[in-house]
Amino acid sequence: xxxxxxxxxxxxxHYVSDTPFVADETEQxxxxxxxxxxxxGWRLMWLKLRRHRLAVxxxxxxxxxxxxxxISEFLAPYGLHHRHTDFIYAPPQGIHFFHDGAxxxxxxxxxxxxxxxENLRREYTRDxxxxxxxxxxxxxxxxxxxxxxxxxxxxICPGAGGTLFLLGTxxxxxxxxxxxxxxxxxxxxxxxxxxxxxxxxxxxxxxxAGYYGGIVDSTVQRMIEIIRSFPELxxxxxxxxxxxxxxxxxxIYFGITLxxxxxDWTGLARAVRSKFLALREEDFTAAxxxxxxxxxxxxxxxxxxxxxxxxxxxxxxxxxxxxxGETALSFLGLGLRPPxxxxxxxxxxxxxxxxxxxYPWLMFPGLAVVVVVLTFNFLGxxxxxxxxxxx
Amino acid sequence: xxxxxxxxxxxxxxxLFVISILIFVIIQLPPGDYLSTxxxxxxxxxxNVDQEKLDFLRKRYGLDRPVMEQxxxxxxGILQGDFGxxxxxxxxxxxxxxxxxxxxxxxxxATILFTYIVAxxxxxxxxxxxxxxxxxVLTFIGFLGLATPNFLLALILMYLANVYFGTSIGGxxxxxxxxxxxxxxxxxxxxxxxxxxxxxxxxxxTATLIRRLRANLLDExxxxxxxxxxxxxxxxxxxxLKYPLRVALNPFIADIGNLLPALLSSAAIVSVVLSLPTTGxxxxxxxxxQDMYLAGFLLMCLSxxxxxxxxxSDLALAALDPRIRLTGTRQR
Numbered sequence: 001x002x003x004x005x006x007x008x009x010x011x012x013x014h015y016v017s018d019t020p021f022v023a024d025e026t027e028q029x030x031x032x033x034x035x036x037x038x039x040x041g042w043r044l045m046w047l048k049l050r051r052h053r054l055a056v057x058x059x060x061x062x063x064x065x066x067x068x069x070x071i072s073e074f075l076a077p078y079g080l081h082h083r084h085t086d087f088i089y090a091p092p093q094g095i096h097f098f099h100d101g102a103x104x105x106x107x108x109x110x111x112x113x114x115x116x117x118e119n120l121r122r123e124y125t126r127d128x129x130x131x132x133x134x135x136x137x138x139x140x141x142x143x144x145x146x147x148x149x150x151x152x153x154x155x156i157c158p159g160a161g162g163t164l165f166l167l168g169t170x171x172x173x174x175x176x177x178x179x180x181x182x183x184x185x186x187x188x189x190x191x192x193x194x195x196x197x198x199x200x201x202x203x204x205x206x207x208x209a210g211y212y213g214g215i216v217d218s219t220v221q222r223m224i225e226i227i228r229s230f231p232e233l234x235x236x237x238x239x240x241x242x243x244x245x246x247x248x249x250x251x252i253y254f255g256i257t258l259x260x261x262x263x264d265w266t267g268l269a270r271a272v273r274s275k276f277l278a279l280r281e282e283d284f285t286a287a288x289x290x291x292x293x294x295x296x297x298x299x300x301x302x303x304x305x306x307x308x309x310x311x312x313x314x315x316x317x318x319x320x321x322x323x324x325g326e327t328a329l330s331f332l333g334l335g336l337r338p339p340x341x342x343x344x345x346x347x348x349x350x351x352x353x354x355x356x357x358x359y360p361w362l363m364f365p366g367l368a369v370v371v372v373v374l375t376f377n378f379l380g381x382x383x384x385x386x387x388x389x390x391x
Numbered sequence: 392x393x394x395x396x397x398x399x400x401x402x403x404x405x406x407l408f409v410i411s412i413l414i415f416v417i418i419q420l421p422p423g424d425y426l427s428t429x430x431x432x433x434x435x436x437x438x439n440v441d442q443e444k445l446d447f448l449r450k451r452y453g454l455d456r457p458v459m460e461q462x463x464x465x466x467x468g469i470l471q472g473d474f475g476x477x478x479x480x481x482x483x484x485x486x487x488x489x490x491x492x493x494x495x496x497x498x499x500x501a502t503i504l505f506t507y508i509v510a511x512x513x514x515x516x517x518x519x520x521x522x523x524x525x526x527x528v529l530t531f532i533g534f535l536g537l538a539t540p541n542f543l544l545a546l547i548l549m550y551l552a553n554v555y556f557g558t559s560i561g562g563x564x565x566x567x568x569x570x571x572x573x574x575x576x577x578x579x580x581x582x583x584x585x586x587x588x589x590x591x592x593x594x595x596x597t598a599t600l601i602r603r604l605r606a607n608l609l610d611e612x613x614x615x616x617x618x619x620x621x622x623x624x625x626x627x628x629x630x631x632l633k634y635p636l637r638v639a640l641n642p643f644i645a646d647i648g649n650l651l652p653a654l655l656s657s658a659a660i661v662s663v664v665l666s667l668p669t670t671g672x673x674x675x676x677x678x679x680x681q682d683m684y685l686a687g688f689l690l691m692c693l694s695x696x697x698x699x700x701x702x703x704s705d706l707a708l709a710a711l712d713p714r715i716r717l718t719g720t721r722q723r
């Protein structure tokens with residue numbers, strides 16, 4: 001068989017490289033890639049969000065607005081209830097920098113008041129002879145800062161003897177700009193507290209439905225469907241009309257947030273449920289189950305962290321509807337009532353057509369609402385895109 | 392299809408039942424009942440109270456009986472066409488409401504129509520011209536529409552309509568047609584007034600629909616069959632109309648379920664601002680004065696409207712999409 005085997009087979013010539021062997025040479029990661037692959041989900045989300053310029057910008061705007069409610073007293077030129085009886089329904093005073101072509105720094109012109117005897121309208125004209133330079137970091141209306149100490153320092157104040165109504169005044173001569181700054185306190189936090197409440201409900205019900213499935217799921221689904229088939233606002237109206245009139249303003253405030261959350265949770269519950277249904281099938285859930293973890297542990301330790309980012313995105317997107325809801329309720333007089341000041345309460349002053357025609361500046365609080373709702377929407381959109389790091 | 396119809400109907404009836412319970416609980420929430428408040432007021436003013444009538448009403452609606460029994464009486468009345476008695480207006484609820492429910496339906500219908508007519512071309516344009524200037528502008532306007540409180544929009548539009556078109560302020564028709572029987576002139580007058588509320592109520596719904604249509608259409612446009620059709624030389628317009636648009640159209644019908652509650656909600660507040668003779672202002676007044684049966688009836692009407700709307704949209708969807716007809720659920 002193997003008779004004619006070659007006598008002496010010289011080894012074949014071949015080349016052997018001296019460089020050390022690296023197993024994952026082709027998959028070498030650059031330092032930057034390394035960092036991305038090993039970074040946490042939150043960091044990935046941030047990296048992705050950062051590319052969404054508008055969302056980041058909106059985030060900063062919201063941060064600034066929420067920060068402002070901590071120091072409203074300092075930012076507002078006047079106190080919340082300071083009445084200027086000589087300046088009822090005064091129009092906004094524009095800030096000027098130049099007078100007769102000469103730079104004078106920021107100042108406002110004085111207001112000349114005259115009652116038009118023909119139509120009994122208050123008419124204000126600009127008095128160019130009087131100029132009031134705006135002062136910064138100055139003493140004005142005193143306030144009780146956080147209930148800690150008495151203070152009277154303001155970021156901006158009117159010039160001595162003058163007035164500073166950046167956005168005009170209302171029917172009692174109260175400065176609208178200051179009131180909008182104070183109103184942010186209520187309007188912005190209503191959405192926040194409401195969403196916390198609605199998130200709790202949404203996680204509980206959505207989680208139960210998604211984790212157990214079957215009859216629990218279909219019961220919760222039916223419940224959600226029924227709640228959703230109510231028109232939201234009439235239901236809010238009915239519930240807030242049911243709040244006892246004897247309640248103190250602060251109780252009413254919490255009542256309203258509770259009502260807003262009570263109806264809003266359905267959307268979040270649906271999001272949680274569908275995410276749960278998907279995550280329940282994952283291997284890590286099965287592993288946890290086999291190791292004998294209790295449902296509460298599986299949900300809390302393994303499932304919830306996995307969709308927190310999604311939850312935050314959905315929550316951000318549903319805050320605007322709450323803010324709009326509060327505004328609408330207060331506008332109708334069913335929500336918060338003066339002396340509590342929210343943007344809706346301020347807008348209630350602009351309820352009739354004459355306000356639009358004669359005192360259009362009364363609608364400025366509406367502009368604040370629009371800005372906040374828009375920024376929340378932009379931020380929420382960015383977060384939603386960023387929440388899916390592997391997309 | 393018939394089985395689907397039956398199945399859907401069997402879901403609807405218990406839903407309405409639960410809704411009626413919820414509404415009754417809500418209208419019962421404020422402490423005290425309207426009758427005792429009224430009697431107290433009248434007696435304080437020294438007027439004499441028609442005790443016989445009060446007793447009759449109290450007995451008829453079981454106001455002195457436990458809540459459960461009151462509910463049973465209320466439901467029984469509804470099923471027999473007696474929707475209760477408005478204590479404030481001193482007449483049966485049905486007479487108070489009159490054709491306001493009908494006007495609400497008309498406005499809702501007109502708004503849905505408006506929403507579709509506006510959202511459709513804009514959505515298609517935005518999707519086919521993704522990231523163009525037009526798309527950005529339209530998207531931004533859409534966002535703005537979502538963000539503006541609609542009562543504010545109502546005020547501004549009403550003012551503009553009055554200044555530029557001379558339309559009388561508020562109401563749904565010129566004053567001279569109020570309380571007149573239906574005539575051609577009245578219909579024209581209603582149409583003249585209808586556009587402001589329709590635009591105002593429709594904005595947020597339109598914005599939502601545009602976004603959804605745009606997203607759906609963009610998804611479809613990336614699918615291989617579109618490339619195939621294009622490779623085979625199908626003209627762009629024809630291609631768009633023939634395949635992707637038809638698939639992306641489903642949400643238009645499916646969305647009635649989401650659109651209708653949102654629409655009736657915003658209709659409620661817009662009607663208050665524009666003082667339209669619809670259910671909105673009536674509901675507000677009924678809630679403020681604790682006129683429980685009137686409020687209950689209006690809430691019931693609004694929910695009934697949405698439930699029926701959803702029912703119809705499901706039927707239409709089932710007729711369009713065999714997947715839904717066969718499995719009985721919506722694929723989302």
